Amino acid sequence: MDEQILIKNWNDFIEWANKVDRGPTGPTIFRGQPHDWPLCPSLTRILIKNKVNINDARVIENKLLEDFQTKRHLHENVCNKLNEKDLLAWWEIMQHYGAPTRLLDWTKSPYVALYFAVNDLSENDGVVYVLEVGHLNWIQSVRGQKDGADIRHVFEEIRKSIEGKDYKKSMVVIGSPTPTNRMQAQQSSLTLNTELLMPHDETADGIVFDGVHGGEGHTLLQKTIIPSQLKSVFMSELRNKGISADTMFPSIDGLGKASDELAKILSIKNKP
Numbered sequence: 001m002d003e004q005i006l007i008k009n010w011n012d013f014i015e016w017a018n019k020v021d022r023g024p025t026g027p028t029i030f031r032g033q034p035h036d037w038p039l040c041p042s043l044t045r046i047l048i049k050n051k052v053n054i055n056d057a058r059v060i061e062n063k064l065l066e067d068f069q070t071k072r073h074l075h076e077n078v079c080n081k082l083n084e085k086d087l088l089a090w091w092e093i094m095q096h097y098g099a100p101t102r103l104l105d106w107t108k109s110p111y112v113a114l115y116f117a118v119n120d121l122s123e124n125d126g127v128v129y130v131l132e133v134g135h136l137n138w139i140q141s142v143r144g145q146k147d148g149a150d151i152r153h154v155f156e157e158i159r160k161s162i163e164g165k166d167y168k169k170s171m172v173v174i175g176s177p178t179p180t181n182r183m184q185a186q187q188s189s190l191t192l193n194t195e196l197l198m199p200h201d202e203t204a205d206g207i208v209f210d211g212v213h214g215g216e217g218h219t220l221l222q223k224t225i226i227p228s229q230l231k232s233v234f235m236s237e238l239r240n241k242g243i244s245a246d247t248m249f250p251s252i253d254g255l256g257k258a259s260d261e262l263a264k265i266l267s268i269k270n271k272p
Helices: 010-020 042-049 054-070 072-079 087-096 110-118 133-142 151-162 181-185 200-210 228-240 252-269
Strands: 004-006 026-033 104-107 126-132 171-174 188-193 221-226
Touching (some): 010 110, 010 221, 010 228, 026 110, 042 054, 104 110, 110 126, 110 221, 126 133, 133 171, 133 200, 151 171, 181 188, 200 221, 221 228
Parallel strands (some): 004 221
Antiparallel strands (some): 026 104, 104 188, 171 188
């Protein structure tokens, strides 16, 4: 992934967002991060940090699922409708409630992604990633996967990798079949891939290199840098568009977070 853009002001971001909201090969999704980290799901980040090998990583992933499922009786209002064998549904509910999984959160909105890139108001540059979903699906379809966007195919490749069989690097963009209020507010999407120990940007690059292009000069991802000095300005602009903690996290907790954000924004504005 080598395509990178630097945002200079609010109008610059609006112009960029209008251009990329739908890519040349179809829909796009976005992910905002307050730092320029690799695109690692929470579980992948833990496993890589502790240098866990792939066999142990798969065991850990399964143990986390088992542990979550054994305690579901404590939260029947959330878990009682889930089929025990529906792995994706369990991963999604685990992800939503903060358990580490191989899923990575994205949004359909560049402005929601921007919120998560700037809401920490830190001195680090924020980043908004763009993934070309149509291009991803097309490459996987052309290389022999008849349904490049088919979740069943990706699970089949995951099964092969767990069993030690040959498999193709694969990634799919999915939405939740039972979205929560928060998922709807954040216009959530998720990426799922076959590589438990690899950041999703590396998997996306691998799919391009293994695909019809032969790699060079092509990418599925674009990285947009939000300079740290613009974070408070952009937070104010986002509040004017109705995007703040109370709308991103529709609960009394979100309202409290929104007040905290406002205090920080106003403090920065009045800084001598």
